[in-house]
Amino acid sequence: MLQRLVDRHPEVPADQLVAQMVPPPMFDEVSFASYIPDPAEPSQAAAVRTAADFADQVNRIFKGNNKKGLFGKKKTAQGAGLYLDGGFGVGKTHLLASIFHSAPAPKSFGTFGELTNLVGALGFVNAVERLSANSLLCIDEFELDDPGDTTMVSRLLTELSAAGVSIAATSNTLPSQLGEGRFAAQDFLREIKKLGSIFNPVRVDGPDYRHRDLPPAPEPTSSDELVERATATAGATLDNFDDLLKHLSTLHPSKYGALINGISSVYIDGVHTVFDQAVALRIVVLADRLYDAGIPVTVSGAKLDEIFSTEMLDGGYRKKYLRAISRLLALSRFEAAV
Template sequence: MSLLSRYDALAAASLIERDQAQLSALRPLDRLAKELARPAPFRAALGVMSLFRSKAPAKAPRGVYLWGHVGRGKTTLMDLFFESAPTPGKRRVHFHSFMQEVHDRLHRARRESDGGEDPVTRVAKDLVAEAKLLCFDEFSVTDIADAMILARLFSTLFSAGVVVVATSNVEPERLYEGGRNRDLFLPFIDLLLERTEVVHLDARADFRMEKQPVEEVFFKVGDQKSRAAAEALFRSYMGAEAVELHLLVKGRSVRVPQASGRNARFRFSEICGQALGASDYLALCRNFDTMIVEDVPTMNFDRRNEAKRFIILVDVLYDAKARLILSAEADAQDLYAAAKGMEAQEFPRTVSRLIEMRSQQYLAEWQARHR
């Protein structure tokens, strides 16, 4: 079936709501799926032209960059495409996780380097050997270390015929907006515009917001009664056997204050007030299915570092389909307020995901996976 037929089947089964904007955005993905289905040689020599016997590599199909406001169905459409894509070597990954992996690989490449090949090129070669189609969820660039290597990395990937599909909350021209040395990042934007078709998904609403919330996983602790209710639930999950654990992540010890089975409990200051990042949160997700985070405060521009960690934490937990139970000083939409900065741009996605993560549908799916 075409992607459009698959979408229609899901809508007919009431698994999704049919939306005209989503259908329009699905057509470029359907075009790409059909192009990938056509037999064509894939060359992964990455500049070693002797392996091609002087033949130029076949031009790969143009990918898709799907952007729009939070909760409009971008990830759903990309996942529908990924499941149907006929490419044998394909990979779907959250962009935070991908860049963390790239930095790990670069660290190893530099350590093992004999002074010859550029480490970025070496890492790109390895990535090409592993996947010919890369699907990135939540494509965003907020870190200068990421920004400085993306053009070189993706130039090599695209030259080798790798096809990229990405979802994002912003159009390519606004990536790394306001970042340091952004002029050095602009060649990557040009490359992205050349090698992907930019599609704006302008669906009617944030569909996550319409899912019925289940309050017992999100507590606004504005008074003693609500705080006591949250504490009682937290204790019921942790039991009397909760212990302190330490996870080894990249040679560092990440402290888990309370762990019981596949459940972990943190204060906000312990998980977002410390110098932790995506690799630490990914390690937590590998060890725990339920994360309890208590005393999430309201934040402003002065606390943007904590807000950034919270954004990454929610992204990682959401992508892992983990269960998040938290207590907070305010409702999700009121947790961060700032007039400037990348965190202000990204926090609406966090709000949308927090609301979905306490919906009946999300929690029912979590229960079904952990029976």
């Protein structure tokens, strides 16, 4: 009998949120050596060298902070900061995961959304206490969507850095430009400058590797074919698009990873363009979790690159939506090749 995501109601205890902050499975074995720089993009080779040097710095700081001086524990050295800025699919997450693998435990790796979810689940003080023992905190896809998140993350990173935790992040926007064009409040701008001072920004240029030399996204299948293919795929789920969107609204985004745990492939019937911002942002989180887990996606209805309306793609969350499209297309191509 076919499984449905809408029948799953995962529970994730708050104390497991820190333990599960590790790189996605597809980045379990990556290293600086396995990153292949594009010869046409010299910034990539330079970024690999800088990231490797940063990893060495993380180790030195952590080792130094855990040494006791002649008269007891010496003053804690501030953590280092590295910010990898670049477009979609240029290998920033590969480099971030390589930094993570090179650092001593304890350490944490998560997306910006996962970090804010962690703080929401544990509470600010508890989150600081749990993360302050880290040698490193890696934040993938650093984004600022509202002043509240900005203030909270700024406080969190400032306290962790002072506690000796080094911080590495990736984004598609330089730290000094995060939130640009969306918020004009003076408090917000002040927090942005504070965040920018934590990081040493490094640019990683190049085309999206997920789409290099690849054909356009596969055409959606018919509903009948979708059911047939889902039925023939062990461990797959088959859901109606609207039913799935409704189910996502009942789950905290921190549970989306558990929602798809153990699934081999996801089949979605009746995909159409979404016009509601809240619904679209849930799709973004689900797309991130599917991509992290490397789960193929096949749909009927509209093409995956038509899932967000033109108005949304022209709005303040444009980069989120473009990233989600990029990742969904990669997953749909993967399924087509299987």
